[in-house]
Amino acid sequence: MNDKNQFFEEFNRGLHRIGRIMLISAVILLVALPFVTGMIYGVMPDLKGFLSGFAKVGLIYIPVAIVEFLVYTPMLGVGGSYLSFLTGNLTNMKIPCAMNARDIAGTKAGTAEDEIVSTISVATSAITTTLVIVVGVILLVPLQPVLQSETLLPAFNNVVPALFGALGLKYFAKSPKIAVIPLVLMCLLCIFVPAAIGQTSLLLIPSGGLALLIGFLLFKKGKL
Numbered sequence: 001m002n003d004k005n006q007f008f009e010e011f012n013r014g015l016h017r018i019g020r021i022m023l024i025s026a027v028i029l030l031v032a033l034p035f036v037t038g039m040i041y042g043v044m045p046d047l048k049g050f051l052s053g054f055a056k057v058g059l060i061y062i063p064v065a066i067v068e069f070l071v072y073t074p075m076l077g078v079g080g081s082y083l084s085f086l087t088g089n090l091t092n093m094k095i096p097c098a099m100n101a102r103d104i105a106g107t108k109a110g111t112a113e114d115e116i117v118s119t120i121s122v123a124t125s126a127i128t129t130t131l132v133i134v135v136g137v138i139l140l141v142p143l144q145p146v147l148q149s150e151t152l153l154p155a156f157n158n159v160v161p162a163l164f165g166a167l168g169l170k171y172f173a174k175s176p177k178i179a180v181i182p183l184v185l186m187c188l189l190c191i192f193v194p195a196a197i198g199q200t201s202l203l204l205i206p207s208g209g210l211a212l213l214i215g216f217l218l219f220k221k222g223k224l
Helices: 002-041 047-087 090-105 112-138 140-147 153-157 159-174 176-192 194-220
Strands: none
Touching: 002 047, 002 112, 047 090, 047 112, 047 194, 090 112, 090 159, 112 140, 153 159, 159 176, 176 194
């Protein structure tokens, strides 16, 4: 058992080292590309305008990034988190893939087995997504009439809600006592305040906190 824990700790240290290098490199490349392009073509933005635009975007995406990190990292583990945040598509690809892989493998969150399963599933999802994108780019022109079809357009607009509805129902059914109150409150909020629909990442904080509180109270009363 000690050998297993020691191996897992060394494995995670290696993932942290590689993950940090890759994420730092990705951030540098993402930030450097527009500035290098601007310097080459002589179209550098005004610093005041850049800071103003960054502030407007940052007010939205910085809190969202913090919330997603706090919520998704425990679900994905070390390797899955680095891969997910580097390749993107967390909510509509990586999280569902990792959750389904966990259910299929029968692993528990927080265990070494679960982290391995999560890392493999996220890596597989990233490779599959890349291959699908390559095929999509090649077939973009031939498939354009189908993709722009008015008949199929509503289906494309509801792929993510349908995916998370099916995935969420399975977990809600496991713990209805915990899920029902946050689910009803968030549904009512989005119905009466439609603007809240676009802030789902921020809504994870109150809904998740409420679910934790309900779970704690039920646990204290011995009803879980």
